[in-house]
Amino acid sequence: MRAQFDHPPPIVSALQAVLPVGCVLFRLEDTRPYECDGLSAFRQPPLAVALPEDEMQVLAVLDVCRGHGVPVVPRGAGTGLSGGAMPMEDGVVLSTAKLNRIVRLDAMSRTAVVQPGVRNLAISEAAAPYGLYYAPDPSSQIACTIGGNVAENSGGVHCLKYGLTVHNVLRVRVATIDGEIVELGSEALDAPGLDLLAVFIGSEGMLGIVTEVTVKLVPKPAVARVIMASFGDIVTGANAVASVIAAGIIPAGLEMMDRTSSRMVEPFVNAGYDLDAAAILLCEADGTPEEVEDEIARMSAVLREAGAGAITVSTSEAERLRFWSGRKNAFPAAGRISPDYYCMDGTIPRKHLAHVLAGIAQMEVKYALRCANVFHAGDGNLHPLILFDANRPDELARAEAFGAEILALCVAVGGTITGEHGVGIEKIDSMCVQFRPAELTAFFGVKHAFDPAGLLNPNKAIPTLHRCAEFGRLHVKHGALPHPDLPRF
Amino acid sequence: MRAQFDHPPPIVSALQAVLPVGCVLFRLEDTRPYECDGLSAFRQPPLAVALPEDEMQVLAVLDVCRGHGVPVVPRGAGTGLSGGAMPMEDGVVLSTAKLNRIVRLDAMSRTAVVQPGVRNLAISEAAAPYGLYYAPDPSSQIACTIGGNVAENSGGVHCLKYGLTVHNVLRVRVATIDGEIVELGSEALDAPGLDLLAVFIGSEGMLGIVTEVTVKLVPKPAVARVIMASFGDIVTGANAVASVIAAGIIPAGLEMMDRTSSRMVEPFVNAGYDLDAAAILLCEADGTPEEVEDEIARMSAVLREAGAGAITVSTSEAERLRFWSGRKNAFPAAGRISPDYYCMDGTIPRKHLAHVLAGIAQMEVKYALRCANVFHAGDGNLHPLILFDANRPDELARAEAFGAEILALCVAVGGTITGEHGVGIEKIDSMCVQFRPAELTAFFGVKHAFDPAGLLNPNKAIPTLHRCAEFGRLHVKHGALPHPDLPRF
Known part of the structure; x- marks a missing residue:
């Protein structure tokens, strides 16, 4: 690992010339927090960190880096699990942390225009007064940003029914390394030309820097209930998943945990899991009360037919969240055992x-x-x-x-x-x-x-x-x- | 326009060397049927038409054209309306007409693998015994091919609920102009790397020749019913569309016709349209009988609230098809008046x-x-x-x-x-x-x-x-x- 600089490298003063005071980090104690993302097995402090505050500054940072031939590693909240935001020793990290404004929210057309550093959950919080929310819900949604979600095409437990990021983003505004602004996608259903929006989503920061994202908002379902079903062996559980889908049902969530997982997590969350079951299936229905009642009945019948042992249906929102708590805390629980x-x-x-x-x-x-x-x-x-x-x-x-x-x-x-x-x-x-x-x-x-x-x-x-x-x-x-x-x- | 050849151009014998007898057309009387697509205002017979019978022959045609520096214009059924299959005087038309085999249909995983020249409706016909169908339904679905649908990202009256071609194709196999085979997309929900499947769909034949398409099949709804609503002025009708969507309803179809259209088409189809209405809205619900009844009731209430005059709901499949017949025949009717x-x-x-x-x-x-x-x-x-x-x-x-x-x-x-x-x-x-x-x-x-x-x-x-x-x-x-x-x- 590189020792701290005696003199900052030339890129630092060039970046300082185009960014406000405090928006360029280069001392090791300042760049250390950026040395890895969620894949913490690999660490490397960057040459410098740039924190632009608006789109024009993003273009300026890219211009400086292009001029110096210095690589740029974009970074959202750093919650990624595959090292996509892993810095380079000779590269600048471009953090979108200060691009954190919700530009506008249009409840009538059910869209929000947000800057890339806005947190995933913050969009849903802003939309809540209108009965709307942003559907993709990665486990890291409290912290992760929409820009990072775009880079990784993030999903979540609800993406079976509501789709991945690519299905919930209508348009992105992108600063290219050549110093241009391009807009990909459209608020209309389809756009002419090549569908570069879909290419951009999931491109892991290789194609450009997002400066603005237009997302779809969807109505918050009136009710959600979840079925917890136990299976005596894991193959029966896996086949039950296929049976639910084959019955033409698209649950709002359909998650499975094996016995190792449920025993791992139960001591920490007290979700009430059946610890003798080889596998537990969580099947959620959401919608109007009538729709949910109908879907829960149909899913229960399919699961029973497919060989489920105990079947429990959540009777309150608190119980629903408790059933989910084990699934959502599986990773932290693994870290504890x-x-x-x-x-x-x-x-x-x-x-x-x-x-x-x-x-x-x-x-x-x-x-x-x-x-x-x-x-x-x-x-x-x-x-x-x-x-x-x-x-x-x-x-x-x-x-x-x-x-x-x-x-x-x-x-x-x-x-x-x-x-x-x-x-x-x-x-x-x-x-x-x-x-x-x-x-x-x-x-x-x-x-x-x-x-x-x-x-x-x-x-x-x-x-x-x-x-x-x-x-x-x-x-x-x-x-x-x-x-x-x-x-x- | 070019006169007929005294001697066929060199590309013809080169194509004949790699294709079966009868699969290369070059005489004017043979190439004339390919001189335009659905945009018939522009016509130009091509240099030659190649009709490969399998993927290896597609690669061979591309190889010959690349070697001769001759442009290639791909063509499905030629039903396109924007001239995407319009030939070039110095180019070869590559027709996928003979690549018309359904390779396999997997009812369990609800997918079909088909060659590009398979007609859109033929997929649904093959899937019908399993209670499944292919959702995108352009007006030309009797004739148009899945390869052409991929090239144009085709929609249809059901795409509001079921999506465009891009939402219903899982994977394409493509012959590139360099003579390679690439597979874009995956039968899994998401694929790593860049999402080139979405770029390819709608790329109008500019990126490669599809040799195989894997499509999603969806369960045929048990019931469908359609509401026909009249509006006294067109702005009220347009606002009613927004109200239906704003109520959280996603109809299986939501189509509008103005008075000029309904008066134009009614004499030909006797759909029973209200010819005094400034606008007619057709709103379809599909699903289980209970779902349809519920959605029809909710949509009727929203439409009435939004200012609809007469509201009629189809009571039989024959009546439903009659309500739609006017909408589906608007283009032919325009041609008659x-x-x-x-x-x-x-x-x-x-x-x-x-x-x-x-x-x-x-x-x-x-x-x-x-x-x-x-x-x-x-x-x-x-x-x-x-x-x-x-x-x-x-x-x-x-x-x-x-x-x-x-x-x-x-x-x-x-x-x-x-x-x-x-x-x-x-x-x-x-x-x-x-x-x-x-x-x-x-x-x-x-x-x-x-x-x-x-x-x-x-x-x-x-x-x-x-x-x-x-x-x-x-x-x-x-x-x-x-x-x-x-x-x-």
């Missing part, structure tokens, strides 16, 4: 849930490590928490190998290596497994169109072909589901 | 419906031409039909100016120049109004990443900056809604 844990984020077609869970159980034996499974079952987004102790020889290496094998299994059944946490630096090598060289080349082509010099968040999210060759992995995409009758190239 | 018509496709934020309709009424006076308004009111997608007679001096020019002014008004209120028909050659100049130079440059950057030599459907969909300069139009984006407090560049 295990010195270290490694959270994976694979997504699979729902029909392969039982098969993949069985595979993970075999890997627990193979790697001699425990794995707690909590996940967005409804959309096939797994969050296996591999528990380990980094102080024991070999455990970190075994946990990493375990994680990589889970992701390879996800890809083999037609799934993906990340559902909502992004690729960042953590999963960049698994991208070589997921994609063909021609596909990675297409990604770089688009990246190059926005950022020809490669200054925006370099070495994240997309591996170079060279890196994949060194990593020595061939892609296994759809490897388990070969095409029966069409030639492959 | 007017020698020519020009169909526009602007999309606006719903709240500006009344304002834009009033503006169109003023333009009818200004240009001395009648305009029938039929539209997807729920999602703000207008289809003004400008009626004219091309044989009368000046009427075509007035109709074009009328259309351009409608689109400029759409853009000025924050809307777009196309909802679902695409840009093609028809609206390419209006793109200069819609987008900033930096935004057009970003589009070309992405285009260049996929097609560096610019061989795929050139001169469509995206205007060059040079063309915009010649056209002499500055972009007016959000011109009527200036940003109150942020600087603009």
Whole structure:
């Protein structure tokens, strides 16, 4: 790690010339808080941190960095779990923390225009007086910002019914590395030209800096109730998930926890979980009281038919929140029972849930490590928490190998290596497994169109072909589901 | 127009060498059927037509064209309305007509994998035995193909509730001009890397040739009923649309027709429309019988409150189809009462419906031409039909100016120049109004990443900056809604 500067590097005075006093950090004690994001295993203080206060200052920061050939790492609240905001030793962190204004909220058209540093939950709080809210609700929603949500295409427990960030953002205003402002998307349903809004959402800071986001707001449901169902074995639970969806029901949330998870979390939250159940399913219905009553009845019937043991339905808002509290606190609970844990984020077609869970159980034996499974079952987004102790020889290496094998299994059944946490630096090598060289080349082509010099968040999210060759992995995409009758190239 | 060849051009024998007998057309009598698409005002027979029968042959055609430096114009069923499949005199039309196989249909995971030349309706027909269907339903669904739907991001009367093509396609397999196969998207909810699937959908054949599409199938609703409501003036009708949406209802269809339209179509279909009403609204509910009954009751109450006169609810499937028949036959009816018509496709934020309709009424006076308004009111997608007679001096020019002014008004209120028909050659100049130079440059950057030599459907969909300069139009984006407090560049 670099020692503190004797003299600040030239970029610092250049940034100071275009930003207000106090908006450029460069001393190690000031840049230290930015040395990692939620993926805290990797740390690196940046060359400097720039904190622009408006769009014009964002453009000025990009102009200075472009002029100096210095990489720019954008950062929201730093809650990301894949190292997307991990600084570079020779790069500037551009923090959107001071771009934190709700520009306007239009209850009639159900939209809000916000700056990127506005917290996810703050949007819903501002919309609450109008009976509206912003639907995507990542676990970090108290802290994470909408700009970071755009960068990672964040989800949450409600995204099965209400969609990911990409389904809830209408328009972004972006400062490009070339010093231009572009607006992607539209408040109308469809826009002509190429759909660059969707490309931008989830692009992990590689294409530009968001300066403004127009989000959809949706009416707060009058009522929500949740079913807690127990299953004697995990395969039956996984098949019950498929049965709910197959019945044409789209629950507001459909989450599953295995016994390891429920036993891990129950002592901390007293959610009232059935600790003998091999798996617990939480199924939420929201809407008008009549709709909720109807959907709860239909879901209960499907779950019972699918082999559920005990079925409990929340009878009050307090009880509903209590049922959810265990699911929402699974990660902190893992941190309390295990010195270290490694959270994976694979997504699979729902029909392969039982098969993949069985595979993970075999890997627990193979790697001699425990794995707690909590996940967005409804959309096939797994969050296996591999528990380990980094102080024991070999455990970190075994946990990493375990994680990589889970992701390879996800890809083999037609799934993906990340559902909502992004690729960042953590999963960049698994991208070589997921994609063909021609596909990675297409990604770089688009990246190059926005950022020809490669200054925006370099070495994240997309591996170079060279890196994949060194990593020595061939892609296994759809490897388990070969095409029966069409030639492959 | 070019005379018939004495000797076929060299590209013909090169294509014949890689395709089966009968799959290369080059005589004028054979290429004539391909000289235009649904935008029949412009005609140009192509150099040749290639009809590959499988993916390997698609790659071979692209390889030959790349080798000869010959442009490629992809074509589905040729039902497009903006000239996206308009041939080039020196280009090859690549027709997907023979790629017409349903590869597989998985009722359990509710997906179908189809080749691009499969007709939209054929997917729903194949899914019907499983109680499923493919939701996007453009008016041309009997004829149009899924490949063309992908190219244009097609919608339909049900897209308010069920989404556009981009919301109903999970994955595409694409042959690139470089001879590679890439797969964009995934059967899982989200995919890592850049969301190139969304960019590809609606890219009007500029980025690659679709060889396979994986679509979502949805359960066919048990029941559907439609409300027909009359309004004494069009502004009240437009405001009623906003009221329905504001009440938290998402109808399965929400369509509006003005008096000009209903009087135009009624003699042909006998739909039973109220010909004294200034506007008729059709609001459909679908789902279980209980859901439909509840939603019909809520929508009726909102419409009555919003000032509707007569309200009729369909009591049988035959009656429901009869109510819709007028809306679905508006275009053919226009062709029967007017020698020519020009169909526009602007999309606006719903709240500006009344304002834009009033503006169109003023333009009818200004240009001395009648305009029938039929539209997807729920999602703000207008289809003004400008009626004219091309044989009368000046009427075509007035109709074009009328259309351009409608689109400029759409853009000025924050809307777009196309909802679902695409840009093609028809609206390419209006793109200069819609987008900033930096935004057009970003589009070309992405285009260049996929097609560096610019061989795929050139001169469509995206205007060059040079063309915009010649056209002499500055972009007016959000011109009527200036940003109150942020600087603009």
